[in-house]
Amino acid sequence: MDINQTSIDNVPIVSVSGRIDGTTSKDLETILNELIDQNKSEIVLDLEGVVYISSVGLRVLLATQKKVRPKKGDVKLVSLQPFVREVFEMTGFTRLFSIYPNQGEALSGTKLQNEL
Amino acid sequence: MTMEAMENEQEITVAATVEEIPVIFDFIESLMSLAGFDSRKIMEVQLALEEACTNVAKYAYPGKAGTIHIVAILHGDRLELIIEDEGTPFDPTTHTVDLSQDDTKDRPVGGLGIHLIRCYVDRMSFEFRDGKNALTLVKNRA
Numbered sequence: 709m710d711i712n713q714t715s716i717d718n719v720p721i722v723s724v725s726g727r728i729d730g731t732t733s734k735d736l737e738t739i740l741n742e743l744i745d746q747n748k749s750e751i752v753l754d755l756e757g758v759v760y761i762s763s764v765g766l767r768v769l770l771a772t773q774k775k776v777r778p779k780k781g782d783v784k785l786v787s788l789q790p791f792v793r794e795v796f797e798m799t800g801f802t803r804l805f806s807i808y809p810n811q812g813e814a815l816s817g818t819k820l821q822n823e824l
Numbered sequence: 825m826t827m828e829a830m831e832n833e834q835e836i837t838v839a840a841t842v843e844e845i846p847v848i849f850d851f852i853e854s855l856m857s858l859a860g861f862d863s864r865k866i867m868e869v870q871l872a873l874e875e876a877c878t879n880v881a882k883y884a885y886p887g888k889a890g891t892i893h894i895v896a897i898l899h900g901d902r903l904e905l906i907i908e909d910e911g912t913p914f915d916p917t918t919h920t921v922d923l924s925q926d927d928t929k930d931r932p933v934g935g936l937g938i939h940l941i942r943c944y945v946d947r948m949s950f951e952f953r954d955g956k957n958a959l960t961l962v963k964n965r966a
Contacts (some may be wrong), residue, residue, distance in 0.1 A: 730845045730874055730878050731843060731846060739948055762871055762940070763936035763937040764872045766936055773928050792831075798938065798939070798943045799936050799940065804928050804931060806885065
């Protein structure tokens with residue numbers, strides 16, 4: 709798994725590629741926790757390069773969402789690939805996150821609706 | 825790690841730790857590829873296996889080391905996986921998770937793994953025999 713971090717208008721964008729599984733999810737958790745420690749409450753997580761996610765990865769995302777929501781924040785997910793999208797649907801996670809087709813729409817707040 | 829190959833049946837024994845998940849991924853991918861399963865079905869089985877083995881790694885052997893033994897048997901278009909451990913008796917088939925909560929703060933963080941196993945295999949059954957947990961997962965190629 710590879711993780712790249714950028715920032716646009718002070719909003720952190722975390723781009724992940726590869727597999728988010730039991731051996732890799734810790735790295736993602738560390739980076740997301742660092743952003744929360746920096747008081748970032750809006751985080752764009754670009755999953756375009758992610759082909760696989762297991763429940764360990766889902767738990768990392770949910771734990772992050774639980775931390776930012778009380779601060780009126782949001783973890784915005786971008787570019788879910790077919791298998792990852794299906795895992796989100798089967799676990800009801802599509803109802804817990806805002807999901808966007810690309811980074812630009814995540815930053816402007818235009819949600820991908822009803823396609824899920 | 826030991827690996828034995830037989831006609832239509834392969835098995836692997838790994839330490840019951842999450843660090844062994846890539847080894848399990850490789851084992852099942854090579855076996856399923858050779859048997860003609862497509863990449864999507866392979867990922868689905870990898871997910872089910874990861875969830876099953878993660879549960880064993882986290883809960884079966886509290887405070888001590890243990891192993892996971894996986895037997896993969898191909899019956900034509902059907903793959904049967906038997907995941908065995910000698911840890912604390914635990915029947916995952918009896919567990920359910922409430923996914924109805926739409927509010928993030930009410931959502932339990934755990935319990936998703938067994939649900940995902942159920943989603944991605946065609947059959948799941950459990951037996952405690954000879955002091956071992958034996959979880960059987962079946963995946964059809966078609």
